[in-house]
Amino acid sequence: xxxxxxxxxxxxHHSEEEGxxxxxxxxxxxxxxxxxxxxxxxxxxxxxxxxLAWAFVKWTFIILTLVKAYxxxxxxxxxxxxxxxxxxxxxxxxxxxxxxxxxxxxxxAIYVHDIHDIM
Amino acid sequence: MAGHSPSVDSKKLWxxxxxxxxxxxxxxxxxxFLVSDAFSFSGLLISYGFMRHRFEDIWPxxxxxxxxxxxxxxxxxxxxxxxxxxxxxxxxxxMVLAVEAGHRMDRSGVIxxxxxxxxxxxxFVGSQAWEWYHFIHGTELGALQLAxxxxxxxxxxxxxxxLLPNGIEVAGAEAATMxxxxxxxxxxxxxxxxxxxxxxxxxxxxxxxxxxxxxFSGVVLNFIIFVNVLKGTYEKRGHYEMVEKVGLYWHFVDxxxxxxxxxxxxx
Numbered sequence: 071x072x073x074x075x076x077x078x079x080x081x082x083h084h085s086e087e088e089g090x091x092x093x094x095x096x097x098x099x100x101x102x103x104x105x106x107x108x109x110x111x112x113x114x115x116x117x118x119x120x121x122l123a124w125a126f127v128k129w130t131f132i133i134l135t136l137v138k139a140y141x142x143x144x145x146x147x148x149x150x151x152x153x154x155x156x157x158x159x160x161x162x163x164x165x166x167x168x169x170x171x172x173x174x175x176x177x178x179a180i181y182v183h184d185i186h187d188i189m
Numbered sequence: 190m191a192g193h194s195p196s197v198d199s200k201k202l203w204x205x206x207x208x209x210x211x212x213x214x215x216x217x218x219x220x221x222f223l224v225s226d227a228f229s230f231s232g233l234l235i236s237y238g239f240m241r242h243r244f245e246d247i248w249p250x251x252x253x254x255x256x257x258x259x260x261x262x263x264x265x266x267x268x269x270x271x272x273x274x275x276x277x278x279x280x281x282x283x284m285v286l287a288v289e290a291g292h293r294m295d296r297s298g299v300i301x302x303x304x305x306x307x308x309x310x311x312x313f314v315g316s317q318a319w320e321w322y323h324f325i326h327g328t329e330l331g332a333l334q335l336a337x338x339x340x341x342x343x344x345x346x347x348x349x350x351x352l353l354p355n356g357i358e359v360a361g362a363e364a365a366t367m368x369x370x371x372x373x374x375x376x377x378x379x380x381x382x383x384x385x386x387x388x389x390x391x392x393x394x395x396x397x398x399x400x401x402x403x404x405f406s407g408v409v410l411n412f413i414i415f416v417n418v419l420k421g422t423y424e425k426r427g428h429y430e431m432v433e434k435v436g437l438y439w440h441f442v443d444x445x446x447x448x449x450x451x452x453x454x455x456x
């Protein structure tokens with residue numbers, strides 16, 4: 071190992087008992103993710119037969135997707151357990167810029183759609 | 190000079206010693222790479238959203254496009270992609286279990302779970318190839334592209350009545366002229382798409398292709414680390430952080446699929 075590599079200072083090891091608890095969390099999150107996916111797919115297959123409003127179904131899909139994303143990033147990618155500053159450094163620039171882009175692009179898209187409809 | 194202001198508490202400045210985030214250099218860089226990669230995927234998905242809202246009335250319905258399931262006849266919309274999603278979630282679980290085993294320096298555990306992760310990744314790439322094959326190949330019936338480029342669907346196997354994108358059916362002599370001047374198309378490529386707008390096909394190929402490339406490179410990276418684990422490289426090093434780093438990449442690939450699944454197949 072080179073003198074410059076200080077990775078070992080930051081690596082966390084854990085015991086058998088801690089490992090047991092972590093594996094339990096991992097499987098709980100797995101069932102959550104699987105459950106959400108099952109709900110999404112079933113909803114996709116039956117929403118027309120149930121006569122649900124598309125807007126409601128669409129937003130349900132989007133919210134469930136964000137919940138899934140949260141669990142993957144927070145628990146599987148372990149971001150929840152990093153330092154607060156690091157969480158902000160990773161998440162904030164992304165969230166702010168992407169929200170901005172979504173609002174801009176979709177507003178424009180609807181506008182372009184509408185003026186073509188009129189002409 | 191502002192830089193020499195005596196009011197700055199030198200204890201708050203980082204002198205280049207320990208990481209202020211308590212995370213190693215390699216892991217920080219992996220995270221920042223993933224953020225930039227997330228921007229690429231967001232850019233692609235948001236431009237997909239733009240086109241979709243722009244052509245809201247004539248955008249193909251995903252349910253009508255992805256209806257095939259291997260070895261099963263009939264329409265099974267969503268089920269095949271649901272299975273693909275399940276496989277990728279499963280391989281995310283095995284990956285995080287490999288990372289967990291690494292924290293306990295359990296070499297055989299890391300070997301077992303990484304092997305399963307690689308298998309899951311390969312099945313996913315294979316499924317995607319199969320789906321691409323069907324999308325390119327198209328249906329037996331095909332569709333009719335009118336002289337002006339509009340895609341219309343056949344109402345029945347007889348191929349004498351047309352369904353326009355705006356929902357109007359055309360039959361009789363009018364349809365006969367359209368059929369004479371139009372061309373029959375089957376499947377999808379970058380310029381023609383029997384299911385509707387060619388733009389839909391372009392986005393499908395580009396976004397799932399870009400994601401598939403990530404899955405493939407993820408499998409390659411996992412395999413390289415897997416070989417190192419077998420060779421005992423990390424046992425000697427005293428920690429399995431490399432497994433954690435490829436793990437981050439692998440979870441990211443799963444994360445992107447969660448969004449592709451929603452915006453391509455569900456909404």
